[in-house]
Amino acid sequence: MELAFIVNPISGKRLKGPQRVDLVRAFADSEKLDAVVWPTERPGHAPELAKQALAAGAKRIVAVGGDGTINEIGRVIVGTNCEFGLVPMGSGNGLARHIGIPLGFNKALRLAASGSAIKVDTGEADGRPFFNVMGIGFDAEVGRRFNETEGRGLLNYMKEGWKAFRGYRSLNCSIETSSGTKALNAYIVAVANSSQYGSNAFIAPDASMTDGKLNLVAISEPNFLSFFILIWRMFSKKLYYSPRVTPICSDSFTLSMKSGGFFHVDGEIFRCGEKLTVKACPKSLRIVAMAC
């Protein structure tokens, strides 16, 4: 078996359910690919299927889903020789957008099956691989709320963001890198491997996935007006112009907080203690990409 398509039938909004799986099967048949097409049946199923595909000798595994599905499969592939293809079917598709994958289903399928792969960096937070963005503070709080709602998409994400904004207070943390330690009172601390959360909301507009580094972006507590200005700056790639934003580029970060809390990796929420180590893993993933 050359190729394995792992299809999350419930992610995003387009072509949901069995028809998504059928379309991938029809594509694999029409192109006469030496491929299997496996749908995921529950959360946590994609990593099991990815392990199965690796054990069966797949040379390329294609994730058909959103950033959560990409993370579930990517964390099995990272550090191996197996190539990774993406067919973006999520609500934000941050990683796919960063690496120039077409959002159209057929174009993306074609590229994922036959495009060439390049080696890119990945990140690790508390030992958990991430490919797009990880974060603590407000960032993790919005992710936690978003995961608990049925609704998907940018509008629902912003709705949850607004609800969280009304009750959230910043956290004191210190950020240690090889060039020193910085104490901050931050509302959001995000560490980005790619440039955007998804839906063209750029948290680290200058991020590169081949520089061996990650981009930490700390944002101090906004008021009502600056909350909306920050959002506008994100969508216009101008976040770093804000006086509330501190960007730091490094190959590793140790974040120390007064108490433990939550962090997210690519939108998946986990608990952390008072210290959280985030590091870059240079050139650790072979991914089909048009840009990086």
Ligand SMILES: Nc1ncnc2c1ncn2[C@@H]1O[C@H](COP(=O)(O)OP(=O)(O)OP(=O)(O)O)[C@@H](O)[C@H]1O
């Ligand atoms: N058959 C299934 N039923 C329910 N949940 C599933 C199934 N297969 C996968 N999942 C879970 O669906 C979750 C959401 O998937 P994913 O993140 O890819 O989509 P999304 O949230 O719509 O997109 P994005 O991450 O871009 O916002 C994942 O955490 C995954 O574990």
